[in-house]
């Protein structure tokens with residue numbers, strides 16, 4: 001199983017490290033445009049192999065896509081992250097061109113690859129890849145909801161004063177500060193609805209802190225987060241590589257599901273060897289449906305900025 005990660009920066013290198021440590025891939029190729037950067041990150045990571053106990057071979061490439069040939073899965077993290085005070089959507093002017101070129105370069109050498117899009121604004125970048133590559137929609141996956149759901153569980157566990165292993169919850173909708181839809185009504189503590197334990201103010205706080213989770217960290221770090229994003233991507237890669245049939249919220253191209261068309265946005269999907277094996281349509285409350293519709297309007301507005 002060969003995996004390529006384009007962008008050997010904070011998220012890409014973290015993703016590569018988590019994939020290696022999980023040791024399900026034979027090879028991970030890190031590619032970056034900065035001279036020597038991917039090679040350096042790969043060598044540094046390989047020098048953890050005896051310490052972290054993995055056999056995965058990590059190699060680096062400075063913009064030579066021939067090294068990525070035959071990749072089964074390709075992750076796109078190339079592009080700029082936001083600075084404090086920015087929205088993800090403000091990155092479109094620079095990242096759209098990068099993501100378009102990178103996806104084309106990847107597919108030239110790995111025409112059968114499954115593409116996972118990470119670069120922001122992620123839902124719109126996923127839509128861009130869908131529109132410009134012509135790949136079947138099951139092979140284009142946007143990562144955002146898996147990360148947002150991890151932050152949702154973090155906030156739920158904090159509010160519940162419970163171990164994170166007791167908590168479950170999912171975030172759907174757009175991967176944006178205003179557009180996320182944390183499904184608080186579905187969230188549970190060991191199969192018991194969290195509304196049995198938390199009052200409305202506490203639940204509202206969890207939802208709001210989840211929605212701005214990325215911005216909160218960007219404010220603290222001065223750049224985007226990378227550990228949880230890298231871990232979230234590695235989970236999607238593993239589900240595909242190991243044909244796990246696991247359900248994640250991922251950005252995918254919709255054709256009527258959830259009443260939405262011609263958009264990539266976060267919905268529950270089953271991930272396996274074919275990428276998106278199935279879109280799962282769950283029962284939403286009227287309020288959740290309205291939030292999803294509003295979220296989709298925001299994503300479509302950003303999509304409109306693309307020069308397709």
Ligand SMILES: NC(=O)c1ccc[n+]([C@@H]2O[C@H](COP(=O)([O-])OP(=O)(O)OC[C@H]3O[C@@H](n4cnc5c(N)ncnc54)[C@H](O)[C@@H]3O)[C@@H](O)[C@H]2O)c1
Nearest residue numbers: 007009010011032033078079080081118119120122143229
């Ligand atoms: N979807 C999500 O949940 C999520 C989470 C975290 C970060 N992000 C996004 O991921 C992207 C990367 O974030 P980061 O913190 O890793 O940034 P970073 O600056 O640390 O890394 C980005 C890397 O991309 C490289 N790059 C730029 N143009 C390239 C090109 N044409 N080809 C190959 N490599 C290129 C840069 O040299 C840099 O090393 C940002 O757009 C960020 O907003 C998304």
Ligand SMILES: O=C(O)C[C@H](O)C(=O)O
Nearest residue numbers: 082120214215218224225
């Ligand atoms: O928030 C960001 O700028 C990066 C990413 O989308 C995140 O949610 O961490």
